[in-house]
Amino acid sequence: MGRCRIRNDIILSSLRSSGKVAVMASEEDGEPVWLTDNGPFVVVTDPLDGSRNIDASIPTGTIFGIYSRLSELDHLPVEEKAQLNSLQRGTRLLAAGYVLYSSATILCISFGSGTHAFTLDHSTGEFVLTHPTIRIPPRGQIYSVNDARYFDWPDGLRQYIDTIRQGKGKFPKKYSARYICSLVADLHRTLMYGGVVMNPRDHLRLVYEANPLSFLVEHAGGRGSDGKTRILSIQPVKLHQRLPLFMGSSEDMHELESYDNIQQKVNPGYEV
Structure with a gap:
């Protein structure tokens, strides 16, 4: 089983056990997976970005976006409502983020009011806020x-x-x-x-x-x-x-x- 598939299955299992996610759509799957009728959220994800770089020890990541389940679609067949829930416009995102696996493990996330980065403290297993309210410089070089x-x-x-x-x-x-x-x-x-x-x-x-x-x-x-x-x-x-x-x-x-x-x-x- 490939690394991307393993990562995908770990995320799918975690979202299923949470009971909070109605549907997950992944770059690794041909179609979205319906998890539960009562879940309020929709998750889209690229489970392992940069996977071709792993054997060279180059940084990789996980990308995700979170939407609200469209309750007005609940009457549709499972396959159809799973697809339409996953095809929401980006302006409807509730939250989005990535995890960077590098010299440090960093979670960067926004809930729609600023972008913030947290760094994994391996001694406690917790993510610590290290970059609050990131502002990208208006110009770079x-x-x-x-x-x-x-x-x-x-x-x-x-x-x-x-x-x-x-x-x-x-x-x-x-x-x-x-x-x-x-x-x-x-x-x-x-x-x-x-x-x-x-x-x-x-x-x-x-x-x-x-x-x-x-x-x-x-x-x-x-x-x-x-x-x-x-x-x-x-x-x-x-x-x-x-x-x-x-x-x-x-x-x-x-x-x-x-x-x-x-x-x-x-x-x-x-x-x-």
């Missing part, structure tokens, strides 16, 4: 993207990266590249230091990754976008719907979005 794909990018994205690398953008300092290829880790650094983290391809999933992480970023004062549209305003139409994702400091994001043609809509042959 770091961009995070797979630069190896530079020649496949659309013109607008290449122009933006060329401009900020040379210090010729609206922020007159040269930007540096920092790319871990673990979305939770790249975003955590961006929350701390500012800048932008992005994948311009139709690669990241709206339900499990883009919505929960954009919720966190917005409540820390930043912005999440597909390059044109606010992520949280996009209505999901499929459970595993993919899209480009750009998140980060508000001023950096507005500058990035001012460029036309930053979404990479053509896959030149590498794996999704």
Whole structure:
């Protein structure tokens, strides 16, 4: 059994035993799982983000979002109401967060009034509030993207990266590249230091990754976008719907979005 499957089953078992969750939708499952008719909450999750990095001891994470169960759907068949409950717009999130497994184990969460990070104290088994009310700097000096794909990018994205690398953008300092290829880790650094983290391809999933992480970023004062549209305003139409994702400091994001043609809509042959 793969590591992602094990992580998925642990989360599913915990949510089932809580009695509080009606349905869980996971990146690891083809369809959402209905748990209980009386549960008030819906949970969407990417159980193990960055799983390809585990054998290299690179940070990984778990991403989650929490919605209210839509009681007006209770009369529908189980499969249908499970699906529709899981396809809620990001603006309806009650809470979202991630757990970062790195040199420290960090829980970063927002309940809609600020973004806060807690660090696991291994001596007590408790998470201690270490970063209350995180505010992402309005400007950073770091961009995070797979630069190896530079020649496949659309013109607008290449122009933006060329401009900020040379210090010729609206922020007159040269930007540096920092790319871990673990979305939770790249975003955590961006929350701390500012800048932008992005994948311009139709690669990241709206339900499990883009919505929960954009919720966190917005409540820390930043912005999440597909390059044109606010992520949280996009209505999901499929459970595993993919899209480009750009998140980060508000001023950096507005500058990035001012460029036309930053979404990479053509896959030149590498794996999704």
